[in-house]
Amino acid sequence: ETGVTQSPTHLIKTRGQQVTLRCSSQSGHNTVSWYQQALGQGPQFIFQYYREEENGRGNFPPRFSGLQFPNYSSELNVNALELDDSALYLCASSPGGWTGGAGYTFGSGTRLTVV
């Protein structure tokens, strides 16, 4: 098992720019979820992908979009960055669709700063 890896670790972008964050799922996991965690807050669910299709979405605008690839790695894209998008972005993978939380494994996150 290699765990969940996210890249980059840190990123600084200018307001209005676009950003792509990447996540490599744990071996054997075909479901990935993305969360946004603002400073001092709990993570907020953005969306989940299962077998390359979006499988649930939180209360985030369409400028937050994602992709999941055949090898189950994933990307989170954010367009037209705003200052409030500054946060820790977390990726979590899990095995085989919805397993009731078992094996839900988080990566270390990407710290995005928008200036």
Add this chain to the structure above:
Amino acid sequence: KQEVTQIPAALSVPEGENLVLNCSFTDSAIYNLQWFRQDPGKGLTSLLLIQSSQREQTSGRLNASLDKSSGRSTLYIAASQPGDSATYLCAVTTSGTYKYIFGTGTRLKVLA
């Protein structure tokens, strides 16, 4: 709408103390509840997962209980150590959904 609240927001205790962290949720129709640990600037590590049909789970010095009817869970840490210093997050998922809803966490500091 499900909301998760954690009390206290911060806690500082001397090494060796037993302590209790509290989590409450507004919708009792949960599928499961997880307690996570987060070190500063890092990702989340799952500590304990309690399915809706279970009352408690134990792992080492940690014990988590779940009372679905009252919308409460507690995380009990026995004989706290400085290495336990971290933020502890409680999260629930509601039946039929695919997302975890998190509380804002309890920041724990254990003093040597």
